[in-house]
Amino acid sequence: MRLHAEVLDEMEGEGEEGSVMASAALSPPLIGAVPTAPRLVVGYALTKKKVKSFLQPKLLQLARKNGISFVSIDESLPLSEQGPFDVILHKITSKEWQQVLEDYHEEHPEVTVLDPPNAIEHLNNRQSMLEEVADLNLSNFYGEVFAPRQLVITKDPSSIPTAVAMAGLTLPLVAKPLVVDGTSKGHELYLAYDEASLSMLHPPLVLQEFINHGGILFKVYIIGETVHVVRRFSLPDVNTYDLLNNVGVYRLPRVSCAAASADGADLDPLIAELPPRPLLEKLGRELRGRLGLRLFNIDMIRELGTKDRYYIIDINYFPGVVALLSLSFIPCYGKMPGYEHIFTDFLLSLAQSKYKNCECKVQTDSARQVSSRMTMTTDKDILVLCPCRYRVFNADTNAMEFQLAPSVDTRTRQHANFLFQLLSMDLGLSDDQAFRVHHCRCGSR
Ligand SMILES: Nc1ncnc2c1ncn2[C@@H]1O[C@H](COP(=O)(O)OP(=O)(O)OP(=O)(O)O)[C@@H](O)[C@H]1O
Numbered sequence: 001m002r003l004h005a006e007v008l009d010e011m012e013g014e015g016e017e018g019s020v021m022a023s024a025a026l027s028p029p030l031i032g033a034v035p036t037a038p039r040l041v042v043g044y045a046l047t048k049k050k051v052k053s054f055l056q057p058k059l060l061q062l063a064r065k066n067g068i069s070f071v072s073i074d075e076s077l078p079l080s081e082q083g084p085f086d087v088i089l090h091k092i093t094s095k096e097w098q099q100v101l102e103d104y105h106e107e108h109p110e111v112t113v114l115d116p117p118n119a120i121e122h123l124n125n126r127q128s129m130l131e132e133v134a135d136l137n138l139s140n141f142y143g144e145v146f147a148p149r150q151l152v153i154t155k156d157p158s159s160i161p162t163a164v165a166m167a168g169l170t171l172p173l174v175a176k177p178l179v180v181d182g183t184s185k186g187h188e189l190y191l192a193y194d195e196a197s198l199s200m201l202h203p204p205l206v207l208q209e210f211i212n213h214g215g216i217l218f219k220v221y222i223i224g225e226t227v228h229v230v231r232r233f234s235l236p237d238v239n240t241y242d243l244l245n246n247v248g249v250y251r252l253p254r255v256s257c258a259a260a261s262a263d264g265a266d267l268d269p270l271i272a273e274l275p276p277r278p279l280l281e282k283l284g285r286e287l288r289g290r291l292g293l294r295l296f297n298i299d300m301i302r303e304l305g306t307k308d309r310y311y312i313i314d315i316n317y318f319p320g321v322v323a324l325l326s327l328s329f330i331p332c333y334g335k336m337p338g339y340e341h342i343f344t345d346f347l348l349s350l351a352q353s354k355y356k357n358c359e360c361k362v363q364t365d366s367a368r369q370v371s372s373r374m375t376m377t378t379d380k381d382i383l384v385l386c387p388c389r390y391r392v393f394n395a396d397t398n399a400m401e402f403q404l405a406p407s408v409d410t411r412t413r414q415h416a417n418f419l420f421q422l423l424s425m426d427l428g429l430s431d432d433q434a435f436r437v438h439h440c441r442c443g444s445r
């Protein structure tokens with residue numbers, strides 16, 4: 001059913017050493033082919049590492065059972081020649097890709113782009129990343145949430161000590177690269193104990209006050225409407241002794257990559273206690289709206305010695321769900337156990353919310369009612385009335401049954417195939433019945 005595509009379902013059961021994707025370019029659809037139509041086609045543009053960690057066999061299996069298929073996008077080919085897709089899932093940061101997606105979205109507003117490139121871009125800069133957090137006012141919701149005080153330095157390292165003193169920031173400070181560009185450089189962090197040493201750092205960067213938090217971090221995943229939290233080990237606290245006896249800047253280990261879940265660890269209950277659910281729900285809702293994103297996580301810490309003062313120190317777009325051994329890409333532990341269920345539900349919810357307001361009709365001249373919203377006019381002459389322009393869905397199940405793209409001429413064959421699938425399923429048409437596809441009559445094009 002898909003053209004020019006690699007279908008990842010084929011990868012299931014493949015050994016760990018196998019290639020990242022199985023190539024299964026399918027031949028063009030034949031009218032009359034018996035349908036095994038997925039209800040939701042998710043095109044993905046991800047790094048090899050991300051494909052390996054995210055598209056685990058368990059997810060693929062569960063998704064397939066639910067009518068979702070994942071199709072690899074070839075970034076070297078025009079996007080409009082690939083698909084059709086219902087959803088595009090991506091985490092590629094290049095400007096070229098952003099432009100490709102923006103152009104595609106103009107042309108295909110019916111396709112859900114997860115998420116808009118400009119909203120993701122907002123997270124790729126540590127100054128803009130926490131702006132929305134600073135504006136939040138969640139004090140009525142079982143806790144307060146802040147962003148650490150921070151200063152942006154774009155040039156001249158020698159000016160940093162003065163700038164820090166003028167801003168009144170308290171040491172120690174965490175120095176983080178200003179831009180998170182998906183490379184390991186973007187995650188090179190330093191801890192600075194004294195003001196003078198700050199001039200050894202390399203701008204552009206942000207300097208953030210270090211908040212003691214008992215060495216435990218709450219990783220809050222926001223996946224659509226779902227908010228899921230896990231505990232992770234984090235950096236240890238810095239005490240007065242450390243502060244008085246250390247000078248200089250120290251490179252920090254990439255704790256997020258090294259540390260497995262702290263959920264089963266024997267922890268001080270006051271430190272381990274998860275943030276209250278209502279706070280997390282409200283936070284998730286607020287940030288989802290303010291950031292315009294549906295797939296991200298927040299790294300949240302609770303200030304040591306407090307019960308309800310939280311700081312958000314980092315927000316990541318489409319974070320890792322399974323940790324891989326770095327060279328071999330072999331999965332070593334789940335960062336977000338059960339993610340396959342949450343993601344499958346999320347993708348299904350996208351399909352449902354999208355089509356629930358559409359009303360489509362397929363008619364024959366016998367005006368035979370097929371379902372509450374489908375009618376046939378003639379076996380050979382199928383009229384598609386489609387207020388949503390491109391889509392026809394099964395009104396009984398609320399699931400998309402086929403797509404009708406606007407440029408019928410160039411895609412007639414494909415549309416016809418979709419239609420045939422629908423009709424042969426719902427009406428029991430024989431395989432060789434010919435038909436024509438008419439333009440969408442919803443008047444929107
Ligand atoms: N302001 C802070 N106070 C205390 N600890 C901090 C602070 N900022 C960062 N950390 C510690 O440093 C770690 C890495 O920080 P951060 O998440 O900002 O970097 P990152 O490079 O974006 O990490 P990731 O790999 O998770 O994306 C955190 O998990 C936490 O342990």
Ligand SMILES: O=P(O)(O)O[C@H]1[C@H](OP(=O)(O)O)[C@@H](OP(=O)(O)O)[C@@H](O)[C@@H](O)[C@@H]1OP(=O)(O)O
Nearest residue numbers: 050180182183256257316317319320321322323
């Ligand atoms: O690869 P990992 O599983 O470590 O996931 C990391 C993810 O890399 P990936 O996008 O290649 O998966 C990172 O993305 P970039 O900022 O580098 O784009 C970032 O989101 C980290 O916070 C994730 O680590 P986590 O915070 O979940 O521990």
